Amino acid sequence: MKKLTVFTPTYNRADCLIQCYESLKRQSCKDFTWLIIDDGSTDDTRQMVNEWKKEKEIDIHYHYQGNQGMHGAHNTAYGIIETELNVCIDSDDFMPDDAVEKILNFWEKHGSDEVSGIMGLDATNKNEVIGTRFPQDLRTTTLFDLYNKHDVKGDKKLVYRSKLTRKYPYPTFADEKYVGLAYKYHMLDKDYEMLLMNEILCYVEYLPDGSSRNMLKQYRRNPQGFSFYRKELMKLPFANRLFKFRQAIHYVSSSMLSKNKRFLLETPDKLLTILALPIGTILFLYITSKTADAT
Numbered sequence: 001m002k003k004l005t006v007f008t009p010t011y012n013r014a015d016c017l018i019q020c021y022e023s024l025k026r027q028s029c030k031d032f033t034w035l036i037i038d039d040g041s042t043d044d045t046r047q048m049v050n051e052w053k054k055e056k057e058i059d060i061h062y063h064y065q066g067n068q069g070m071h072g073a074h075n076t077a078y079g080i081i082e083t084e085l086n087v088c089i090d091s092d093d094f095m096p097d098d099a100v101e102k103i104l105n106f107w108e109k110h111g112s113d114e115v116s117g118i119m120g121l122d123a124t125n126k127n128e129v130i131g132t133r134f135p136q137d138l139r140t141t142t143l144f145d146l147y148n149k150h151d152v153k154g155d156k157k158l159v160y161r162s163k164l165t166r167k168y169p170y171p172t173f174a175d176e177k178y179v180g181l182a183y184k185y186h187m188l189d190k191d192y193e194m195l196l197m198n199e200i201l202c203y204v205e206y207l208p209d210g211s212s213r214n215m216l217k218q219y220r221r222n223p224q225g226f227s228f229y230r231k232e233l234m235k236l237p238f239a240n241r242l243f244k245f246r247q248a249i250h251y252v253s254s255s256m257l258s259k260n261k262r263f264l265l266e267t268p269d270k271l272l273t274i275l276a277l278p279i280g281t282i283l284f285l286y287i288t289s290k291t292a293d294a295t
Helices: 014-025 045-055 070-080 099-110 143-148 182-189 212-221 223-234 241-257 270-290
Strands: 004-010 032-039 059-065 085-088 115-123 156-161 193-203
Touching: 004 014, 004 070, 004 099, 014 032, 014 045, 032 045, 032 070, 045 059, 059 070, 070 085, 085 099, 099 115, 099 193, 143 156, 143 182, 156 193, 182 223, 212 223, 212 241, 212 270, 223 241, 241 270
Parallel strands: 004 032, 004 085, 032 059, 115 193
Antiparallel strands: 085 156, 115 156
């Protein structure tokens, strides 16, 4: 059995999925499976992937499902993956030619059941690291502490032990298609740290349909998912009060968007939620004014 699964959720991204495929073909180590979760595409993704499978350049598994959103695609992937490790490479991203080799060599040397996986670096296609590199003297940390204690900036690439990613499945809500992916990662933070690998594992491209304006639309269209995510972050035992207060603000606004009149009864921290009411209400009004065309 192969050691690593590279999985790619995709939705109508046939035009940029080619770049991801070409980078995987160039990998110096082929000890991986590429799992494509097609989340309801209506373009020619299926036909294109079938042609790639005929080439037999790499091991490709293709799974089609009705559109469930990114978190639904991740749920499906984690249920299918059988390898020890997995890493998500989005359809508009690609890997350096030696990324798989570096991951497996690093894990062979440092990996154990004591950690949940590896954190590596994301970079632009001009080889510029997104945000900051990891502190040189830091060997392991949680994802939460990386940003909130060690002041590291920017998106990072996460390689997880597959046994662990089957834990904490993302919930689904009727007529909604978004739950923050970091929910699972922070749940795993409660029990494990991750190894830090100061190597670029993924080149990323931020497309127009991933802009902050579209995130506001996601917020408007998926209030139950946002409310769940913020409520769970308020429960984190290692988070400080300021962090939890920020989550409470979003919990208030998303609860108002979902018309949940019971949110004060359902909050894990009633005092913080009451204190967050004024700012949360302002945020709710801001989001509704900016996303009037999203309903």
